Amino acid sequence: ETGVTQTPRHLVMGMTNKKSLKCEQHLGHNAMYWYKQSAKKPLELMFVYNFKEQTENNSVPSRFSPECPNSSHLFLHLHTLQPEDSALYLCASSQDFEGFSRGGQHFGPGTRLTVT
Amino acid sequence: QKEVEQNSGPLSVPEGAIASLNCTYSDRGSQSFFWYRQYSGKSPELIMFIYSNGDKEDGRFTAQLNKASQYVSLLIRDSQPSDSATYLCAVNNGYSSASKIIFGSGTRLSIRP
Numbered sequence: 001e002t003g004v005t006q007t008p009r010h011l012v013m014g015m016t017n018k019k020s021l022k023c024e025q026h027l028g029h030n031a032m033y034w035y036k037q038s039a040k041k042p043l044e045l046m047f048v049y050n051f052k053e054q055t056e057n058n059s060v061p062s063r064f065s066p067e068c069p070n071s072s073h074l075f076l077h078l079h080t081l082q083p084e085d086s087a088l089y090l091c092a093s094s095q096d097f098e099g100f101s102r103g104g105q106h107f108g109p110g111t112r113l114t115v116t
Numbered sequence: 117q118k119e120v121e122q123n124s125g126p127l128s129v130p131e132g133a134i135a136s137l138n139c140t141y142s143d144r145g146s147q148s149f150f151w152y153r154q155y156s157g158k159s160p161e162l163i164m165f166i167y168s169n170g171d172k173e174d175g176r177f178t179a180q181l182n183k184a185s186q187y188v189s190l191l192i193r194d195s196q197p198s199d200s201a202t203y204l205c206a207v208n209n210g211y212s213s214a215s216k217i218i219f220g221s222g223t224r225l226s227i228r229p
Binding site: 033041042106107108109 | 120150152158159160161162165204206216217218219220221
């Protein structure tokens, strides 16, 4: 596996379910990110981890809970979601948070989430 | 006012012509600027980044930055049908851990044969 991988690629869940999204990067990067992409809206940065420490939480509702056990893995735990949370969830990584400015981010393929 | 603004398009350009994509930003302290290409149903892919005023060329792509006027543009020369995609502009204020990474809504580009 190379680059940034995400599983599952598609997920349908009810509002009372609990599920987790997984991201893994094979680039030796130290910073990882969760983004939400909804139709007709800009990419929204949700969470940032730099060297496993959370550095940003952009006012994301508590029904989204991130976890970063090491620099290569990132999870997004979901519970009691709302239909408006249906979107494409993208994981990205960069050399490090400072290094973002020097090389940009590499995105995974995304998880298409549908909340029913 | 949106923090990063792009014309949503679609921008239609004939094959072989120059496609010009523009982006304006509101934070005068912004330090680094990125262009991503996103094909329908795919994730964004970094194609260019620029930090200094002026032009930066990479193959058929040229990024132009004017910090005084707060705009960044992307020129695609000799446009190909494979260039048809949505182009996202991203801006980072570059201040250590307080950095905010803001994306524009994207411009949809269509190259007609």
